[in-house]
Amino acid sequence: MLTYQFDWSVVTSGKYFEWLVSGFMVTLKLSVVGIILAFIVGLLIAVMRMSHFRPVRWFALAYLEFFRNTPLLVQIFFWYFGSYKILPQAVNDWLNSTNFEFAAAVIALTIYTSAFIAEDIRSGVLSIPKEQMEAARSAGFSYLRSMQYIILPQAVRITVPPLVNQFLNLAKNSSLAMTIGVMELTYQARQVESYTFKGFEAFTAATIVYLVLSTSITALVHLYDKRVLNPSRAV
Amino acid sequence: MDAIFxxxxxxxxxxxxxxxxxPHGPLGGLGLTIYLAVVSCILSFFGGLVLGLLSLVRNPFISYPVNLFINAVRGLPLLMVIFWMYFLLPALMGRTVPESQTVIMGLTLFTSAYMSQIVRAGIEGIPPGQTEAAISTGLKHWQVMLYIVLPQGLRNMIPSFVNQFVSLIKDTSLAFIVGVSELTHVATQVNNRTMAYPxxxxxxxxxxxxxxxxxxTSLSRWLEQRLAWRKAI
Amino acid sequence: MKKLATLALAMVLAGVLGKAALAAPPADTLAEVKKKGVLVAGVKDSLPPFGYIDEKSRTIVGYDIDFINAIAKKLGVKAELKPVTSASRMPQLQEGNIDIIAATMTKNPERAKQIDFSHTYFFTGQKFITKKGAVRSLKDLEGKKIGTAKGSTSEQNVKKAIPSSTVLSFDDYPQAFLALQQGKVAAVTTDEAILAGILAKAPNKAQFEIPNLQISDEPYGLGMRKGDKNFVDFVNKTILEMEKSGEAKKIFEKWFGPTTQFHLQRNFKITADK
Structure with a gap:
């Protein structure tokens, strides 16, 4: 008969605790860097998607559809292992001298998430009445300037809750970076398991960290929803 | 020099x-990817329906824990859910569980939590006037749900369900990590063997x-338009 | 409040795990396997020549697999092969998903606390694969990135041998070798026989070498559940007989001998431990 001895001290102190903490920091770093870049790229793609110039619009559409409809894991493998043949040798050498595991994970997460963010921003823009654009144009703003000063600031405000959701998705998706050796939280939990055979404890610790992260951020969105978007309902 | 690719x-x-x-061994590759996605999709449809209905029950002793559960699952990476299944399933079932089933259960649990939100939104989207009218004709609460609200709600949910199926297809790639030989796993195997064509x-x-x-995805959009058009007339 | 409740849920989850101990795999695998008529073995599926998919037949073949087939034959049952990774093989065995591990597994005291090992059926040592001429001594690897596989002894050994190195762990060795080819790591480390297998299959093998730097001995054993005495005895008896009849040597020659790409010397014999 197998009996399992619980030993929570494995994950609450000492070397393995430090591993988990450093894993959490990497997860956080991946998520924050990823969401900032994904937001910038997503905004760009969203604007391109609404452009009146067809090739630009088509490029944005192809980008959206392709990256939304392929698994993130495959994209991670592609950027890490597959990009080698496409890039010039000098670029490869430079990338390899850096922390390329982390960079490849950030690239994959950024591109994947930006495709979703672009759609969120676009629906935010579409929810702004058309008349505003017409008014801005007749006031002498160019298309891009009207976007920049009139439409986007409002759209982004509406888009904040879905954006925060994308941030959460990104934080959760960053666990896939473990497959290319990025030592984030899930990777470290697995390391602790394989060194100590205390898998239950290690995964429980990681689970609690993920849950605390996602519940606290979800709570912030609710607050934003109440205070900023629907201030009349604020208590 | 030769062609690059x-x-x-x-x-x-x-x-x-x-x-x-x-046929000399178990199914793998694209075939297994589709199998995993289809089976998990069917199971999570029912899982999502049950969780969604329970989360709307007026008794807080039922709805509160159900909502808590749904939120907890939605707060975790799918990879974590699969690892948990790896540990939990043998304990709960009292027997060993093959990896492909572990993955199916992981995908099902994860997707059910998301499907429950779709079910919930679908039900809440039906005007409450209908429920009131049905109840005044003498139907019981569960009958109203079963015969009036759900059939309409479900029809509106179809496009979202199809979208979830697309997510499922993508998510099956995670089965690779626990060694199920679906498409991604098979690809890394070939990649490992040849070591030159990543x-x-x-x-x-x-x-x-x-x-x-x-x-x-296209099917889902087409359905969405068709349903919207039907509603319009 | 919500956060607290979520925490509580996690605790409940952990409580359920306490019952994990109840999932008991068969105590007497030998009897169970005979009853089922199948021996389920955890093997590697992309690690030539120990266990890999043959391109033409699309089945798993290799040194480890031949041992499993011999044991299954002796038992009079069918062998079923299940691909495992270095990280998944022990949990798989303990949960009863497989009956035996034949997956290039090094015997060491920590693992022996969790599972029982057969006598050593293969013997090798941990070395490195590097770009030709890049590494003369362990000093050349200080501060460099070194690739290996998750959950392996190689990973733990190299951290001890070269503490200043960064160890990058992949899901399996060929992936680590791919990283070496692309210059992402300075070396790949694991057991010499595995390295030789990878190198032999590599498309541009002339650029790589295995310098004569050994950091540990690696005796491989077949893994079985702890305390499963009948089964362990049976497996030990079988592989000793295979040594005596010359079958074990024949399997070695088939996968590593002069007719293969590896040309390894068989510097061990299967004998009873201690």
Missing amino acids: NFQVITDNFTYFMIGRF TEIFIFIAVLYFFLCYAF
């Missing part, structure tokens, strides 16, 4: 990409996934 590796291993070791192999499977997912 050499897609020979794809044609040489094409059967393996499609069906894995089948670009070709990953582009090939990305395109394969893309066609599969894009077909269903």
Whole structure:
């Protein structure tokens, strides 16, 4: 008969605790860097998607559809292992001298998430009445300037809750970076398991960290929803 | 210099990409990917329906824990859910569980939590006037749900369900990590064996996934338009 | 409040795990396997020549697999092969998903606390694969990235041998070798026989070498559940007989001998431990 001895001290102190903490920091770093870049790229793609110039619009559409409809894991493998043949040798050498595991994970997460963010921003823009654009144009703003000063600031405000959701998705998706050796939280939990055979404890610790992260951020969105978007309902 | 890309590796291993070791061994490759996605989708439809209905029950002793559970699952990475299944299933079932079933259960649990939100939104989207009218004709609460609200709600949910199916197809790639030989796993196997064509192999499977997912994404959009049009008249 | 409740849920989850101990795999695998008529073995599926998919037949073949087939034959049952990774093989065995591990597994005291090992059926040592001429001594690897596989002894050994190195762990060795080819790591480390297998299959093998730097001995054993005495005895008896009849040597020659790409010397014999 197998009996399992619980030993929570494995994950609450000492070397393995430090591993988990450093894993959490990497997860956080991946998520924050990823969401900032994904937001910038997503905004760009969203604007391109609404452009009146067809090739630009088509490029944005192809980008959206392709990256939304392929698994993130495959994209991670592609950027890490597959990009080698496409890039010039000098670029490869430079990338390899850096922390390329982390960079490849950030690239994959950024591109994947930006495709979703672009759609969120676009629906935010579409929810702004058309008349505003017409008014801005007749006031002498160019298309891009009207976007920049009139439409986007409002759209982004509406888009904040879905954006925060994308941030959460990104934080959760960053666990896939473990497959290319990025030592984030899930990777470290697995390391602790394989060194100590205390898998239950290690995964429980990681689970609690993920849950605390996602519940606290979800709570912030609710607050934003109440205070900023629907201030009349604020208590 | 030769061409940069050499897609020979794809044609040489094409059967393996499609069906894995089948028929001499278990099904693998794209075949297993589709199998995993379809089975998990059917199961999570029912899982989502049950969780969604329970989360709307007026008794807080039922709805509160159910909502808590749904939120907890939604707060975790799918990878974590699969690892938990790995540990929990044998304990709960009292017997050993093959990896493919572990993955199906992980995907099902994870997707059910998301499907429950769709079910919830679908039900809440039916005007309450209908429920009131039905109740005044003498129907019981569960009858109203079963005969009046659900049939309409479900129809509106179809496009979202199809979208979840697309997510499922993409999510099956995580089965790779616990050693289930679906498409991504098979691709890394071939990649490991040949060790020279990662670009070709990953582009090939990305395109394969893309066609599969894009077909269903388009279906979902078409359904959405059709349903909207029906409602309009 | 919500956060607290979520925490509580996690605790409940952990409580359920306490019952994990109840999932008991068969105590007497020998009897169970005979009853089922199948021996389920955890093997590697992309690690030539120990266990890999043959391109033509699309089945798993290799040194480890031949041992499993011999044991299954002796038992009079069918062998079923299940691919495992270095990280998944022990949990798989303990949960009863497989009956035996034949997956290039090094015997060491920590693992022996969790599972029982057969006598050593293969013997090798941990070395490195590097770009030709890049590494003369362990000093050349200080501060460099070194690739290996998750959950392996190689990972733990190299951290001890070269503490200043960064160890990058992949899901399996060939992936680590791919990283070496692309210059992402300075070396790949694991057991010499595995390295030789990878190198032999590599498309541009002339650029790589295995310098004569050994950091540990690696005796491989077949893994079985702890305390499963009948089964362990049976397996030990079988592989000793295979040594005596010359079958074990024949399997070695088939996968590593002069007719293969590896040309390894068989510097061990299967004998009873201690």
